Amino acid sequence: MDRLAVQLKQDSHCTIKDLAAQHGVSPRTIARDLALMREQGMQIDADRGRGGGVRLDSNWGIGRMNLSYAEAVDLLISIAVAEQMDSPLFLANLGAVRRQLVASFSPDKRRRVNDLKSRILIGVTASTLVQAGATPPPKRVVQALHQAFIDQEVLRIKYHREDGNPSQRHIEPHYLLLKYPVWYVVAFDHLRKAPRTFRCDRMQAAQKTGSRFRLLPKDSFAASITNDDLQL
Numbered sequence: 001m002d003r004l005a006v007q008l009k010q011d012s013h014c015t016i017k018d019l020a021a022q023h024g025v026s027p028r029t030i031a032r033d034l035a036l037m038r039e040q041g042m043q044i045d046a047d048r049g050r051g052g053g054v055r056l057d058s059n060w061g062i063g064r065m066n067l068s069y070a071e072a073v074d075l076l077i078s079i080a081v082a083e084q085m086d087s088p089l090f091l092a093n094l095g096a097v098r099r100q101l102v103a104s105f106s107p108d109k110r111r112r113v114n115d116l117k118s119r120i121l122i123g124v125t126a127s128t129l130v131q132a133g134a135t136p137p138p139k140r141v142v143q144a145l146h147q148a149f150i151d152q153e154v155l156r157i158k159y160h161r162e163d164g165n166p167s168q169r170h171i172e173p174h175y176l177l178l179k180y181p182v183w184y185v186v187a188f189d190h191l192r193k194a195p196r197t198f199r200c201d202r203m204q205a206a207q208k209t210g211s212r213f214r215l216l217p218k219d220s221f222a223a224s225i226t227n228d229d230l231q232l
Contacts, residue, residue, distance in 0.1 A: 001033050005042065008056035015053045073113055073150075076101050080117055081178060116150065119215075121186070121225060123179040134182045137201045144206035145185065149173045152213055154190070158205040159198060167191075171198065172213040175221065186224045188216065197224040 004023070008014055016034075020027040034054060038044050046054045079098045102110060126134070137145075141157075148155040152172075159167045175186035182199060189196040218225055 001037055004030075004033060005037065005056055008044065008054060014055065019054075070150075072101055072105070073116060076113055077117060077120060081120070081122065119149070119175045121175055121177045123177055126179040126182045130179075130182055134199075134201050137203055138205075141200070141203045141206040144208055145173060145200065145203070148206075148208050149176060149185075151208075152215060154209045154211040154213055155187075156207045156209050157198070157203050160202040160204055166204070169198075170209065171196070174213075174216055175218065175225070177225070186221050188213070188220075195221045195224055 004019070007019070007022075016027045016030050019030045023030070034044055037056075042056060044054055044056050076098060079094050079101075083094055083098075102113070105113060145155060147153070155171050155173055157169050157171060159169055161167050170190040171185065171187035172190075173185045173187050177184040177186050177197070182201065185198045185200060187196055187198060188194070
């Protein structure tokens with residue numbers, strides 16, 4: 001329905017038959033989705049007859065957001081990272097956006113978000129050498145790491161070591177560290193039975209294991225987290 005809403009705002013002529021064909025569903029399904037969207041308050045107009053169609057008022061959605069909890073958490077943490085980076089361009093209203101997001105959370109969700117934010121750290125900018133060799137990690141790796149970090153779940157990874165050799169590890173992703181633009185995982189490594197730091201872009205594969213871990217204090221990772229690494 002989100003994709004349908006975007007399409008109806010951008011396309012001035014959409015028939016139910018055309019929408020059904022484009023989305024691979026029946027006209028009845030499209031009609032039901034449109035009815036649900038109207039119940040949610042979306043202003044959907046329909047023109048009958050030859051040349052008619054359905055459309056969403058182009059002004060709908062201005063000043064309002066309909067984010068899932070996970071999306072809101074991602075946005076809030078991204079805002080916190082941007083604020084910590086202290087970039088002056090286009091960031092004048094981030095504080096107001098953050099306050100509105102936080103105000104929309106229940107007390108329990110607010111506590112959970114604050115707990116997550118406390119586990120994300122900002123360090124010094126990565127060296128030119130590190131930046132030159134960094135590449136974006138695969139999307140599937142990012143998704144698995146993201147979920148394991150939130151759920152405090154042990155992650156099985158295939159890691160490309162600095163010496164070029166692959167390594168299979170089971171890690172506990174306790175903290176995330178940004179040394180712009182490179183992200184690191186500050187983790188407890190089951191293989192070494194000790195804290196270790198892993199570059200996210202060197203993770204070639206990642207899979208959640210279903211095993212949970214108890215969060216350790218940052219003091220336990222003193223060798224990986226220095227005074228230059230600031231808490232959000």
